[in-house]
Amino acid sequence: MKRSRLAWLLTAAQAALLGSVAIPVFASCESGHAQQCDSTAATPFPGGVWTPGNATYGTALDKSIPVTMSDGAVLMVDVSYPTDWQTGARAKGPFPVLITQTPYLGTPSNAGDYFVQRGYIFVTASVRGTRNSGGDFSFFSERDAKDGAELVQWAATKLQNSNGKIGLQGGSWAGLNQFYTAVAAGRNSPIKAVAPFCAGAEFYRETYFAGGIPTQTAQFPLFFGPAVGNDHGATAYGQSLVNEIEAGGPRAYDREFWQIRTPGNYARQFVELGIPALIWSTHQDIYAESSMSMYAYLQNAYSKQYLYGPMTPNQKATGRYQIIISQGGHCQFEEQTTGQNIANNITLEWFDTWLKDKKTRMADTTEPVHVHELGSNNWISTSAYPVAPSYKQYFLSAQGELSRTVPKHSGKADVLWAQPGTGSSLQFDSPVLKKGATLAGPMSASFYASSTTPNLELIATVELVAADGTVTPVSSGTVLGSLSKNDPNRSWIDKNGVPVKPYGEYVADHYVPANELRRYDFVISPKFIAIPEGSKVRLVVTTQTPSQGANGASTPPPANSQCSPSLGTDACFPTHPQVVSLTSSTVSLYFGPGSPSSLNLPLLKANCFRSEGNTSVPNWSGDNDGSHGAVCQDMSDND
Template sequence: MTRSLKSVLVALLLGLTMLAPATASADDRVVVRTNVGALTGAEQAEKYDVVVERDVPITMRDGRVLRADIHRPATKGTTERAQGTFPVILVQTPYGKGVGNSGLGAMNPYLVKRGYIGVIVDVAGTGGSEGQSMLFGRSEALDGAELVRWSAALEGSNGKVGLLGGSYLGIDQVFTAAAVGKNSPLKAIFPIATASDPYRDLFVAGGLVNMTSSLGLIAGYFGLRTLTPFAERASDPLDALRLSLQHGLAGIPFELTTGLNALLENGRVYDGPYWQERAPQNVLDKVVANGVPAYVVGGQYDVFQRGEPLLYSGLQNAWAGRSVHAPMNRTQPVTSRYQLLTGPWDHGNQGSTVDLDAIELAWFDHWLKGVDNGITDTKTPFHVQEPDGASYSVARYPSEAATYERLHLQGSKSLGTAAPTASTGSDRMLYKPVSLACQRAIVQWTAGLARDLYAQCSKVKELTAPQPGDLSYDTAPLTRDTRLAGPVGLTLRVRANRPQTMFVVTLQDVAPDGSVTDLSAGALLGSARAITQGRSWASRGGSYALPYHPHTEAAEQPVPVGRVTRYDIEIRPVFSTLPAGHRLRLLVQSGDTPHLLTSPGRLLSALGGVYDVQRNAVAASYVDLPIASGALPTGR
């Protein structure tokens, strides 16, 4: 098989597992200058060509052999290594190191051509590497620390190492940075599209298993691990077959177990030691203690939309000596060593509207080459690009510029700031396990693969309108442009006739012509409604901007039939400005096919459900919104 054919095969597989980003043309991009400083033409100019050493063996501490491709600067117009020493950019991938030159899982030639050695390694149990894949397990972190030391000692290395990559590769960066210890060769990381808590960011939403993003990824991950050895070890077909069989058998303890647990409603369907070991947020204090700076990039429509800002707040809190799980307070100091850039991107087009290459170069030039380029000259390291292109920066998350304001569910299916005064009042919705509306979820949970489909179906009003049995509540037209900036908390009080309930809620922007744009969404399984107070972020009046549900088997409790029950639902963070004249809509549904599904047992407990959503003075329902500017209407 030729290398070009192999690259096509791996790129196709990579796309199926949601990690092949689309890139915007140079004309479509804008450079985020707020934190990059004034990069000079000389700093951005290509200085070298690239020469690659393929399938280099690395013998690890226990005898396993991992394999790497080494991308070196070459003298322009030749294939001869350039003279001198260079910092190393290390990429750890489970998707095949020979995938090509683009994407979250590849080596970026832009950096190599500007004076970096690029090392891309197949992590253990994937591609051409031996061993057991651990999906971010402890041994993988130890491998990362060992690979950092190996990279620093490479011929031609100046002894300084940075980490790069997105999704799985970004998560591995965080764990590696936590495992290297102090005074290591690792000087900076650049995690893109990275989870803080894979269980809550990817596997479940409010206790509902996300079949598309989790089980779909598991199936694709298994397929890749069994097929990529033939691409990575094409020079030795027998070794490729050996590795393929080894990787396939290793799928039993992870892919098969996790899939069966989800279907049978046990084991890893709940949060516990397995998932806690794999949550980057739990090691952020070690990253800071080891002195490793981090520039996080995330998307407002990414599968890890929830987690990326939490990485920022966790790192800043660790630096300030506070809990990594707490919201930042309005007076704590911040550092430019930890920054975040979030924009209107899904998992497959991260950074497509900015010059992400220039930002990566500036970050690594500063920390690995000592270049004073302005990348750290900021007191507001949380950078936002909104869907309309507007950009701004703040210091904290939740934003110090935002205050929480409450919109109540009111009569006539309206939303307004005025609290209900009547002692009765409710709206009825029906449980429907199937929902086929056109919503941004089809883009978010397929990591951008359905981007074009959503662009087309979202233009059809019949496909974006509420369906029979759903509820929707609209504000009056906004009188001023209104900016939302942060996590959104929804409190519903509902009387149900079944011991299980399900809620899928979407916050939407409705234009004067009736067109609908999904801003963000959230979900909650009724039996998973328990709250962990110490981990939940407050909004106002005893409610939550970010409710934290323990999602343990012990915390599960049936819904009391016929009694009004409170549900606190996390809506993932919103960074968007609604223009004057637009309306804000809260859509309440009970299904999100094929993304959020439940097990057969839970389904049987929910079938036939009738929900009376309360909106009265005795049992109010409301949404708490982070308003950075503008005003909300009193009613409709």
């Protein structure tokens, strides 16, 4: 991993437009390819030889064009065409076509005009059963995927001025459906590149459920009707889905319904189609972890590795699959002052590379992971996921400490299943990190625990405590005892056997006899954050997310609660069977030689990356080969 000298800069014109906001762009003349670069042509954009250029076309919008699907349903599309600046007439073309498939009433049909002004046709298609399209609403069904494939063929062969090359673009719903569409379109389709933003490998995990407990996002189907138009069953569909989840029915588990909607399950098929993908997510996205996992799956498939494992030592990464993690929430790519979309220029270069065959060198990068590091405001690049070769274990103690060694004496602490507070929260602090550190990637917890009922819920929240006492929440993870069984074939461990990314099965409840001690390994969502000198890591263990309805029931929470947003990844709304099995429970958390509960962190030395003004440190490029990883992970100077 490194911070490149010319990486992630602004041109003078962009700086004037966007003020002090840094738009992420890749290193000029990528590492290892500098000999190919003409320094006089270098730019701060990916590859160093491309600029977005000024708008060269006007735009004209044709609305509500009917496109008939193979089953007779009529979908409506809006098409924005390039026009001649002087006459306003449609430009002759032909042009490549970008397609976004959206269900949302609030999606403007001129959202793609930035691309249209630079030589693309942009199609905004209304998903079946939403907006003004016909057919029945079905929430990422196989029929929806087939619709996408048929829209692609229509745009490639029947849309006026199309040159037959198609790119898929969009975020959230319009990001997820790009994978389904591409696979449904099959080999040799017109799709030449995709750019799925704020989307990832998972649907059940991280988004709709946390450790098997419904999240804020699990309530989002209640908004289907108002969000997409309810003439075709969206309201009834959403209410039915929420009702079944709350009752603990089949869709409360990661079974067939969610499996066919899990993009990661199609990663190998997608790579076999030869379609490049640029993933863009954010630190606070509801797909923060699974977007990184999708990147690893695509790289593994390309390298013919085991698809669902961590990237292996010495595994070379291809620039055909890249990921950008910026700051902000779900699909928040706009600079707040000006409202400019900071992702447009990079997306344009991506499509110029693959749809217009421009020699941008964007795809030449050997470090396709680009992260805006929290805390430092630096952009760092790497190739590997996970990043750290080995994990640091911090062991919990009865004295409320996090220690690098297992406590000599056994102990335990009890927590009630209740809203966070006295008797329902525990706190553990690490020693001060005198030299600071870098936290990079997924975290995990290994808790030894028992419960007075056949179930337990534990939430592990990682915080940073600065030297002045300022507390910064970093990330959290949840385990539910009855759904804590992990899939050993998909759970990641480091070279020493320490859990890196436990992968829950979530297919059926396995209740544990009351008071039986067991070990629970669970994932804590990844973050890339610089830890300042003199800080310490804090672990807070609670049993509920603040603030649920009375007695933890899945009733509407207070407006100011952590569970009030319609999107989020916190364990907010336990199902009825979960509430029954958790009510009145007291959980005992154990420490010491026989039950070494731990927090497992991907910690690296502070500033262990080459950057402008910091050329004395080892040039560890994050290639996961361990050659410099040992140096970056030697944190003895913090002792």
